[in-house]
Amino acid sequence: MSRNTGSQPRLDPDKIVVSALDIADTEGLGAITIRRLAQEHGVTPMALYRHFRDKDDLLDALAARLLDDIRLPEPTTAPWDEQIRAVLAACLAALRPHPTIAGLVPTRILLSEPGLTLVERTLALLAEAGYPPAQATEIGSQALCSLVTLVATEPGATESTDPDTRDTAVRAKRAALRALAPQRFPHVLAAANALTLCADRDSYYDLGIDFAVAGIRGIRPTGRTT
Template structure:
């Protein structure tokens, strides 16, 4: 009987990434360790070194895996005579990126530093820069706008009204309740607009409306940037 291959060779890289992504989606990025992922497969962390030399390499691979979910082939046709960067195609790319960030918010904050380390990130950057340059933005503006686009999309996901970066659910609920009570206690004659809108600083009644408003604001800013 042929000897059984070592665990590192039996583990499929795609399966390992899927397990790591599931951990990130469920428990956050701090929970993604080689030991935690290895435990999911009943092996030692050494078995993962065949695919990833350390956690940094694993995180880069996770970013590549997530960016691979972005479909850049669905941009609208430009039969209306508009320039490539006038809005519809760039908005379609932004929407595709936002969809992936919403699905994997734990990875959103590490995107800026790791995006250009991956082939998928380079393709995305080239696509966005090409649209901005076609719209007449000079190289410096195109580069800066591309950064603003990414950080704004990330901010829409990670700073959604009502989100508080506190791991303890009970403490998070208390902080939100205290903030609501503070706003509601303001004298309406002095702060009519704050008291009227208080709830909407703490919750999103319609997520689709929230994200569409953010995309529209972003597109308008790019157009005049």
């Protein structure tokens, strides 16, 4: 019989983050714990604390991972609003696969190099459009939050990843809507399918980006009178 020497496998912080991401994607953010991750990697919780001070530090790393997945387009000579749209589309492409943790990004965007790069690029484009720094910051922040909301509230996106379980939940929601009084809620009844499941995800997200860009265009830069 071999003896247990007490040695533990060498931990790779990147692999811990990947494991946390997988747990969040399948079970939700609340399922992530230091103890759970330690079990996943066959080590004691104390071994994880050598890499992450606490759970909040781990969540910072998760947000940094999402931001690092953003593939910003190269700057071009296109109008600023077209470039802003391309930047928002790049952000959305990184957030869409991870609706349960997308909300970590806005409050942690300044804690990593990829996040700072995204902020600098966005503020530069808004400065080109004539927005002063304080106003540009608010616009950029709200645009990012609108993307997070799109991802987190996509109809049907938060249901179980198991197809049968998801279909059962969607059918139950549709049945509840169709039981409403048609005299009071005729439009809700007509939209019951769309309200419970996103039929065309690409169109849903394209429309969301269009709303964000159109909203930015409609805001007058502070200090301008025309």
